[in-house]
Amino acid sequence: MTYDQFNQLCQSLPASSYVMQWNNAHVWKVGDKVFAIGGWSNDKSKPAFIFKASEHNYLFLSEQPGYRPAPYFATRGMKWIQHFDSSPSTDEELRYYLTESHRIVSLGLTKKKQRQLGLNQS
Template sequence: MTYDDFNHYCGSLPATTHVVQWGNSQVWKVGGKVFAIGGWNDKKLPAFTFKTSPLNYDFLSHKQGYRPAPYLASRGMKWIQQFEGSAELDEELLYYLAESYRIVSLGLTKKKQKELGLNQEG
């Protein structure tokens, strides 16, 4: 996945905002809370960082091409970085980005969720 693909996908999710910060990283937020970061790789390859469930964190921490996210995981947060991707893994990455978005949006206050039109029961 390229950073353009990453930005396009994250921008397609409801009520998201984008900012470039933290060393020129592509940072995506929902309700002011970060759910995905494009950047932070030591190599010239794209890297993507996202929040996970505790179970996915444990699984991905040991999977090739993934690692606990620099800075965030060392502070006890359940964030993972995909630092070695391929076209075959793009669909998997999209799933984890969507899950990160869901986890973060559900962590917003009910008032904020309502303001943003998120997680509303039909």
């Protein structure tokens, strides 16, 4: 996945907003809470993506090739993963995890904020 594809996906998610910050990283938020970051790669020739994960997915992905606990986040006990070895074969799963991160973060917003943004309505 390229940064352009990453930004297109994140932009397509409900109530998402974009800001470039933290050393020119592509930062995506829902309700002012970060759900995905594009950047912070050790290898500047390859894109890297950071997202929030469920407890189960965090434990699973921490052991998978191309994934690791996210720098800065994981050291603070947060369940964030960095995908640093993107290839066409992993793009579909990365789309899933980014979408899931958006869902997890949106569920953490207050019910009032969720209603204001039109999120998580059944």
